Amino acid sequence: MYQLDLPWMLLLIPMPLLVWWLLPPHRETSASIRLPFFDQVTKAAGIEPTEGSVVPRRSWLQTGVDVLAWLLLVVALSRPQYVEPPLEKTEPQRDILLALDLSQSMDTRDFASPDGAANARVDAVRAVVGDFIAKRPGDRLGLIAFGDAPYPLAPFTMDHALVRTLVDGLLPGIAGPRTALGDSLGLAIRMFEKTDVPEKVLILLTDGNDTASKMPPLKAAEIAKTKAIVIHAVGIGDPAATGEDKLDTASLQKIATTTGGRYFFGADQSQLQGIYDELDRITPEDQRQLSWRPRIELFYWPLGASVLLVCVWYGASGLAGVMRRRSPA
Structure with missing residues (x-):
C-alpha cells in the first residue's frame, strides 16, 4: 500500500501563485544615456518607443516545466512510502x-x-x-x-x-x-x-x-x-x-x-x-x-525527477542560447 507520511505538505502546491500575487515584482534600474534627439533616432529606425519596465515573457513549455518540477518537489516533501503487509508477533x-x-x-x-x-x-x-x-x-x-x-x-x-x-x-x-x-x-x-x-x-x-x-x-x-x-x-x-x-x-x-x-x-x-x-x-x-508494518521511503524518486527535469531544461535552454549567439548573422 502506498501512502504519504506528511500529506499536509500538499498544501504548499499553490504557494508559487500566492507569492506571485502577493509580493511586489522585482524592479531593477540600470544606467542609461539621455539623448536629446531620441525621437529622431526611433523614427529613423522605425521603432515606436514605449514606457515602463521590460518584463521577459515565459514560454508555455518553460511554465509547464517549472510547474511540474514544483509538483514533484512537493510530493517528495510529503514523503511517499510503500507500506508492506503487517508483521505480527x-x-x-x-x-x-x-x-x-x-x-x-x-x-x-x-x-x-x-x-x-x-x-x-x-x-x-x-x-x-x-x-x-x-x-x-x-x-x-x-x-x-x-x-x-x-x-x-x-x-x-x-x-x-x-x-x-x-x-x-x-x-x-x-x-x-x-x-x-x-x-x-x-x-x-x-x-x-x-x-x-x-x-x-x-x-x-x-x-x-x-x-x-x-x-x-x-x-x-x-x-x-x-x-x-x-x-x-x-x-x-x-x-x-x-x-x-x-x-x-x-x-x-x-x-x-x-x-x-x-x-x-x-x-x-x-x-x-x-x-x-x-x-x-x-x-x-x-x-x-504486536504488529508492525515496515515502510520503504520513496521520496527520492520525485525529488530526483524534479532536479533532473530542471537541470535538463535549463541546461538545454542555456546551450541553445549559446548556440544562437555563436551562429553567424
Whole structure:
C-alpha cells in the first residue's frame, strides 16, 4: 500500500501563485544615456518607443516545466512510502518458573501410577510436568532444580522442547541429597528480576523440608511478595514421614498464602496430574499481539525527477542560447 507520511505538505502546491500575487515584482534600474534627439533616432529606425519596465515573457513549455518540477518537489516533501503487509508477533505476558526438588528422597518408589504400580516420585514428576509444559505453548518457561543448592537449568524461554528435554533428564540426587528450599526461592527471585512481564508465577514442587538453605523460606516468600511473584506450592511424598524426609506442609502453605498462590498436596501420580491440570486452569494463557508494518521511503524518486527535469531544461535552454549567439548573422 502506498501512502504519504506528511500529506499536509500538499498544501504548499499553490504557494508559487500566492507569492506571485502577493509580493511586489522585482524592479531593477540600470544606467542609461539621455539623448536629446531620441525621437529622431526611433523614427529613423522605425521603432515606436514605449514606457515602463521590460518584463521577459515565459514560454508555455518553460511554465509547464517549472510547474511540474514544483509538483514533484512537493510530493517528495510529503514523503511517499510503500507500506508492506503487517508483521505480527505474539509476546507472552506471563513467565512461569518451575522449581523441582531433586534431593535423594525423590528416588523413593512409593508413588502409585494410574495402573497401580509403585513408581519413583521423580518418574511421576517427569511425566506430569512434561505434560504441563506441553499445555503452555504461549508462556515463557524457566527451570530450576534444587538439592543441596539451587541450580538454574533453563532461563525463561519459548523453547519448550529444550525445557521438556531437561525435565526428562532429571535424576534424583543430581543436585545433592538435601533440600535447599529457601535458597531456591531466592534464586527464583533473582531470575524474575531480569524479566519485565506483568505476571510472574513460580510453581514449586518438593517432597521434604528445608535442610540446607541459608535463606529461610518464609523470608524469601516475603521478598517474593514485594516483587509481585505468585508462588504455587506442591507437596508430594509421605506426610507421615519423620526427620529430613518429613514434608513441611505448614511452611509450604504459608509460602503460597503470603504470595497470593495456592498450596496442593499430591499423594500419587493421579493427584499430581490433577494438581498441574488445576494450575493450568488458574493460569490461562496471557499474550499480547504486536504488529508492525515496515515502510520503504520513496521520496527520492520525485525529488530526483524534479532536479533532473530542471537541470535538463535549463541546461538545454542555456546551450541553445549559446548556440544562437555563436551562429553567424
